[in-house]
Structure formats: structure tokens, C-alpha cells
Amino acid sequence: MSDRSATAVVLGGSVAGMLTARALASVGVRVTLVERDALPEGPEPRKGLPQARHVHQLWSGGAQAMEELLPGVTTRLREAGAHRLPITTDMVGLSPRGWYRRWTESHFMLLCSRDLLDATIRAQVLADPRIELVERAEVLGLDGTGSAVTGVLLRAHDDTRRTLRAELVVDATGRGSRTPHWLAELGLPGPEVREVDSGVAYASRIYRAPEAARDGFPVVNIQPAPRTGGPGRGGVLLPIEDGRWLVTLFGTRGGEPAATTADFDSYAREQLRHPILADLIGQAEPLTEVAFTRTTANRRHLYERMSAWPENFVVLGDALAAFNPIYGHGMSVAAQAAVALRESVEEFGWGTPGLARRLQKAVARPARAAWDLAIGMDVFYPGATEKGPTRAERLVAAYVDRLTYTATGNGRVARAVTDVMSLERGAGVLLTPSMLLAAAVGPLKPALGGPPLTGDELKRAGLQ
Template identity: 75%
Template sequence: MLAARALADVADRVTVVERDVLPSGPEPRKGLPQARHVHQLWSGGAHAMEELLPGIVGRLRDAGAHRLPVTTDMVALSPYGWYRRWAESHHMLLCSRDLLDATVRAAVLADERIEVVQGAEVLGPVGTDAAVTGVRIRPHDSPERTLSADLVVDATGRGSRTAARLTDLGLPAVEQREVNSGVAYASRVFRAPEAAREAFPVVNVQPDPRAGKPGCGGVLLPIEDGQWIVTLFGSRGGEPPTGAEDFVRYAREELPHPVIAELLAHAEPLTDVAYTRTTANRRHYYERMPVWPENFAVLGDALCALNPIYGHGMSVAAQGAVALREVIRRQGWGSAGLSRRIQRAVARPASAAWDLALGMDVFYPGATENGPTLRDRLLAAYVGRLLYTATGNGRIARRVTDVTSLERGAEVLLAPSVLLAAVMGPLKPALSGPPLTAEERKAAGLG
């Protein structure tokens, strides 16, 4: 939807080919396979979305989404200790994926330049290794046909088949990398205790992937209608349960701290457990291809699929859509080499989020065939030192969230003052427990 909105500003007509028959409101649909699990939109993604759809953040807030300041409304345990709740540096938008999907879709499709072909499967691009001229589709209720287009954009998600389809057109194989931590997710939605329904912080308990044992963690996010969505996760050998009867037990006994289980003891479960193992990080380096066809681009999860626990997928997609529009505006529609320039531009936000995900996931046993590279180890060692420092240094916590919120590039972490602070370490002593306020504990029923 965001790619369509970006293109509507630079094209006469945009056609979206969608496999699902779209619901009229925030209802489940098959094409959102991660929708039953936690989602967050970092402020870097929210700013990009607002740039494409002015007023969309307000519409989401009116529909019930929460705006939580970072790190003010975060109760987070890292492998290096509890983070303090510093003054706001950035923020997150939190709601169910169904609500976000429906709100964005309604705003985008209000534009008469955009049409949707629903219930249709994409079979592949049409053209040659030099230029794509359209796409073959197979509607569910009519024969296969070809849609001609001046630009084809693959935004089909982590199930994209573009790598194989480009080879079929005669292009060389694309360079790829996969880092699969083996993490499985189990998620449920709960009704929060009444006093905690209007406002409550994010609660995040993170494992240490370098501990030499399965990593188990969990996230509790407040979403619309006074609900909490909770995702528990564990790597190979420590996977969360698939059944509801063991959900809270796992949160209490397997996570590094039982705070999520303590909170759930006073919440009402509203759904069964949703389960997935589709969490691998997968990167296609299309921007490195020696040749690239005109009139074709790939963005979002089709370019770089990330472990959803880091919450970067939607923000990367939004920033990629902005980059798509800006390159076309700058270079001109139909200009020579436009598609290659688009591909290089959309790769930048994807690469930033990729490095963040790899800094953790690559250390899980079996995540890669040959283990972490030297670059992976050096990067993780430095980032680990920064995260440790951030537990007791507000300035460094802000620099870290500059990057994790996708508002600034990782180069800010290499500034001399940041390097010096990393050497010095935290300025305040470690916290002994979760930094919930007395009011929050009372609202959640913890006394």
C-alpha cells in the first residue's frame, strides 16, 4: 500500500495486485502471516509513513493506537541488565497489525489513481534481462493474463520468488544471505486489568544469544481496546509452548525474569495461542547485481526479511517507499538506469536494520552454516559494550535509540564521544529489578 501511495505521486495510474480478497475493516486475512504476533512501528517508520500519507498517525491514534515514548515507557531487560527509563528520545506506535493494515489501506485506496486487482496470484514478471514490461497474473475467477506496466514493484513480502524469476529471464543469480536463529513465536491477546487499559509501558525481556543455551524471551505490548498482545519466543531447544495451558508457565519459568508472567496473572486471555517458526533473516543483495533490468524494483520484506522481534520490518518498508518516490522525482520517470538507482536507494534502510538484527541472531547455535564472521563478532562486541553502557548512561541510551528507531544511521555510534563513553561504561549502578512505577504495579494488580 505504501509503495502504491509513493508511486501515485509520480505516475498516472497505479495497480496493486493482491492475492487476498481484502476485508473492509481491521479483520484477519491470510496475507498478513505475522499479524497474530507483536508489531511495532518505530518513529523512523512513522515519520516516513506520515510523509507519504499526511495525517495517518492521527488516524491511527484516533483508531486506538498508542504512542509510547522511548525509553520513557519501556521496561526492558537486556543481556546486560535492566535499562533505565530515560526522558523521551524517540517513540513507537503500537496497535494490532490488522488495525494498522486497515487504516493505511483505507487512506491509500481513497486515492482514485490507485486500483486493486484482488484475489489474484502473481506468476512473474514479463520481459527480458534488459527490461521488464509487465507482470503475469492469475485471478482466482478468470484466466491468466498480462498487465503491462512502465514500472513493476515487487512488494510481495518474505515469500517473494523474484530471485528465481529473474534467473528465468536470463539474469545471473542474486547474492543472498540467511541467518536463521531458529526462534519460534507463541502469541496471545489479553484483556489488560482495568486500571492498566489506558496507559501501560512496553515490557521486553531479552535473552542472551551468546549464553551457550537456548535463548528465551518475551514482549508485552499495549494495543487498542484495552488489550495487551504478548509474544513469547525461544530458539532451538527452548521453543515456547503451542498450547494455552503452558503459556504463562513458560513466561514464568523459562524467561530470564518472570515479570511478564506476573503481569499476565491479572489479565484475561482473549485468544488461543498463535504459533510461527517463520522468523529467519533473509537478505537479497539486488543492488549488487552486475546487471539489472529497467522498469523493475524490489522492496520491503521481498528485499530484506527480518526477524520480526526487532520490530523493523514495517519501518524499513515505509522508508523504502519514500526512497522509491524520491529517486523517481529526482531522476525523472523513464530515465536510463532509474531502476538500478531505486534498488540502491531502497537497500539503505534495509541494510541498517539488517545489521541490527544480525548483531544478535547470528550468535544463536545453527543460525548460519559457518557461524559468525569476524565482522559479525567485532560489530557485536562493540554494540554489546554500548548496550551495557546504555543501562546507566542516558546520553548513550539516546544514541542507541537513534539507530534502533531508524531515525539516524549507525555512524552516530562511532562518534569520538560515544567511543569514549563505551570505554568508560555505565555511569549509574545496575538496577536490581524491572523499573515499573508504583502506579503501574498497582494498575497491573501487582500491589
């Protein structure tokens, strides 16, 4: 960077916006972070984030990117009560093709409430003197022309309006992004948009775990079976801070859970492919009512493919690609996109002609990987798309299904699958000759007859 102070405006104060602000500040940019709502001081619910009540995890690929941007943040989260769970060692999972074994650690997840995660990131980001927060301000549109954005138009909570000038504007406003509308106002065509909507609905509740199971308890994950021709139903139990379990039940179109307490328990016992979640929460103390959410469609805006793209403007996070939260990839993709943004600025130089297009292509890469994982499953649910899965999607899904089956009894294949799921490696690792041969052979160990919880875990959970 030169001695001249570079400026940027980042729109949106959630995880994607915070990490993007930090990424830009780390290369010497002075950043104004604009948030529509008032942000809480600590780990408290944030207005405009209803999905925070449901399960969230940070896969190791995202956690490593976040740590690169915010050194020490993982330690701060652990000190505040977040759990670092090795995968697949501390994961009890029922795949569409059977129970996974608990192999030695290949990757990990960071688990805590979304409120704690947001507050920890927010505190570290806003401590950077190069980042200024503007709260309770609505973005009315972009300032500039179809060839170059020069700032944003803001309306404050008292209805005063101003133009905030910047050399780069980043939209990280999430699913409700107005970028297609803003581009139209600048005379630009809209982007190609892809959507796969399985109609999944989420119902979540927090429990106090049995005292003996409040530390060191595994994730329990009952996955749906997407290729049966009917609705998918599943559930996840995540250990979070303060000895609590966050439990989310979900179902696709025609198989949705209800938003009532009584139905929550019965859905877990009667609708899932195994009753282990119902058994576990039956021994726990409920702390909250049921939270319910429906806005979960996979939606991707292909901004990187637009023939005309204005200088000084980038879109990332859920504003670029929003995923079905079942797969837990949104925050990890946001962290990896922020790192990609920083690396591209360092490589090409601030103010270089065409930088915005290069940045847009860079942030699209991690989004593309997660998109392929999500739609590879969701496209098979009834009503997810107008025409159903294509022949190519069916072929890929059949191979992934075979790999999933093989992973239930082959540790090397299980590691390769989690390489991809954790966003640490690309899907190409699943297409090597050794993987193709392993898939043809199938699992090397017999199928498990039930959830691989140890006797000690069952005892601590009150089930023995």
C-alpha cells in the first residue's frame, strides 16, 4: 500500500462483514463498517439474525481462515466456553448409508452459540483503530455509475441522509441483499441467479445437558436420506458453552417439524431415522421454547460471470451465495472469502484497473465449492427445482452416495470425504484413482448396528 490512506465501506455487521473489514484493514485500508441495526455489546441476540437460534458450526477450513484474519480468536472462543471437537472422533453420525465410525481426528469443528461467536469476532474486529462502525444506518443505494461505484447513500435512524465516499464498497448484507436492484439503478443488467430450495424448515431448542455430559460429549447428527423420493428429515445435537446442548430438528417440504414443544419431542422420536436424539433430550432440561425458521433456500448470484461489472464494488457472504444451513458452511465460506479478498488486494495492488472483477472472482471460489456440496444433496428433494436433478447431477450423486457408503467402513475414504466437507480441500481429492478404486470395493468393515456412543457416554447422558 502507498502512504495515501485507502478507504472502503463494508455493508453488514455480521460475520462476513466483520471478517471482510478486518481483511481490508490488515492491508492498510481505512474501513467504515455500516450496520442497519444496533449491535449488542456482548454475546446477546442480534436483531435481523433469526437463524442464530439454530445450529451453527465452524468447520476447520473456516476456523483456520478466521484465525489467519484474527490471530488468537480461537483461543478466546475456547476460553469463553466454545468446544473444539475432532472429526470424526467426536461425531456420532447416521449417514444416508449407515452409521459412520469414529475414526481418529482428521479435522475439527468449533462449536458455540452464534451469539458468542459473533460477539468474540466483533470485539476483536472493532478494536482495530482502522475500522469505524456506523450503526442504525440503512443503505439506500450505490453512488456512482455503471462503470465505477464511488460510495453509498445512507439514511440514519433520525432520517438524515448522506453519501459516504469510498474507493471500494463491499456488500455483505446477507440474504436480503439489494445488489440486483442497485445494479439496475446504475443501468446494469441483473446477474444470473440459481436457486435450489428443498423447502427445509428448522425447529431448535436449547437444553441443559445432564451434569456428567456437560463436557466432552460428541456431536450427534441424524442425516436425512435425500434420494428416497420423499421428504428428508434430520436432527443435530451440538454441545455449546455453559454445559448446554443446542438441538435442531429439520425437515424438507412435506416433512417439516412443527414449532411447538410437544411436536418437537414427538418429531425427534417418531420422524427421524433413529430415536437417539429423542433419548438424549429426554434426559436433559429444556431451557428455551422452540425457535422456528423457514428461510433456508440455496441461492447463488453469479456476479463473477457478468459481462459488465463496475469498478470498486464486490459482493460476498450470503449476499453472493446463501446455503441451506444443514451443511454448516456459510460462516466458513465467509471467512475463506475474506482471506481471498485480502490476498487478491495484496497480489494485484490497491487501485489497479479491473481489481473489483478480480476480487469478485476470488470470493466466488470458496462459495462455488460449498454450493456444489449443498445442491448435490438438496436437488433430489421434491420441489427443490422445477425440473429435478439433471443427468449429470444424478451421476455425481450416485458416486457420492457410493463414497458415503464406503466411508462407513473405510477410514481413508472417510478422511477424504471430511477433507471436502470441512472445506480444507477441493472435491478433486474424491476423484483420484485410489478413491475410485476404494469406492468400487466398498467398505472394508461391516456396518454398525447402532449409534457408536461409548458405554461411558451413554452412562453420562443418563441412558445406561
